[in-house]
Amino acid sequence: MSKTRIGIIGGTGLYEIDGIEDLHEERVETPFGDPSDAFLVGKLDGVEAVFLSRHGRGHRFSPSEVPYRANIFGMKKLGVEWIISISAVGSLKEIVVPGHVILVDQFIDRTRGRPSTFFGNGIVAHAAFGEPVCEALRGMLLDAAREAGAVVHDGGTYVCMEGPAFSTKAESHLYRSWGATVVGMTNVPECKLAREAEISYATMAMATDYDCWHPEHDQVTLDKIIETLQANANLAKQIIKIVMPRVAAYGGPPPYANAMANSIITSPDVIPRERILELGPIVGKYLG
Numbered sequence: 001m002s003k004t005r006i007g008i009i010g011g012t013g014l015y016e017i018d019g020i021e022d023l024h025e026e027r028v029e030t031p032f033g034d035p036s037d038a039f040l041v042g043k044l045d046g047v048e049a050v051f052l053s054r055h056g057r058g059h060r061f062s063p064s065e066v067p068y069r070a071n072i073f074g075m076k077k078l079g080v081e082w083i084i085s086i087s088a089v090g091s092l093k094e095i096v097v098p099g100h101v102i103l104v105d106q107f108i109d110r111t112r113g114r115p116s117t118f119f120g121n122g123i124v125a126h127a128a129f130g131e132p133v134c135e136a137l138r139g140m141l142l143d144a145a146r147e148a149g150a151v152v153h154d155g156g157t158y159v160c161m162e163g164p165a166f167s168t169k170a171e172s173h174l175y176r177s178w179g180a181t182v183v184g185m186t187n188v189p190e191c192k193l194a195r196e197a198e199i200s201y202a203t204m205a206m207a208t209d210y211d212c213w214h215p216e217h218d219q220v221t222l223d224k225i226i227e228t229l230q231a232n233a234n235l236a237k238q239i240i241k242i243v244m245p246r247v248a249a250y251g252g253p254p255p256y257a258n259a260m261a262n263s264i265i266t267s268p269d270v271i272p273r274e275r276i277l278e279l280g281p282i283v284g285k286y287l288g
Helices: 068-077 135-147 169-177 187-196 222-248 273-278 280-287
Strands: 005-010 020-026 039-044 047-053 082-091 101-103 106-110 152-154 157-161 182-184 200-209
Touching (some): 082 187, 106 187, 135 152, 135 222, 273 280
Parallel strands (some): 101 152, 106 157, 157 182
Antiparallel strands (some): 039 047
């Protein structure tokens, strides 16, 4: 049986996959408060999966309120090495139709005031982030999505806006002028924190609407998004079921298992001991 643990972050109900076994809750304490919800841990074809509802069961947290640091820190403490992010997005391109899957490879951060690092308070680190998505995981998701029968787009840029209101038309057209593919509200700082935690991360974005730029489609409404989300949910579960054993069979350590090896620049002798202990799952192998 594989010892690999794969995290899946997304909406409530993603864990309801045919064949999942030994599903149970695990609650994790972190220096950054409580995660969005209890982690649901189970086995799918012998591979351990750790599910987390990003907004909490019942959708209690707005995009700005999601405890991103606690969520990723909790995943790290539970031994997760890979994270698949399932995310609802608005399409910024005609060819990306609601219901399509986008395996994004870049992000533009338009959020404001969200803590986006585990570091600070006596310890400074600069993570390399030019390529924010794990290409190995993205490639496996791409193949699995095609096998599941999805219409899938290979690559694209995700603009992460603050929300919770949807875009104005001016903003939507601005993002399109940048060449962006989709717009969402949650994957930053999630992706940055996964890099600092040395977890290989990829986003499977699922288009629910055309934002508000498209002249032949009505403005974004919640009921239309929910309708498309429900249609996408079964597809996401199929893709997860296909990709899990492929990720577990990956040869060698995950690509970002040592991503922070040369990133901590603070002299170890001036770092407060309590900070090293607090960030143990993140920095322990480098600072003892």
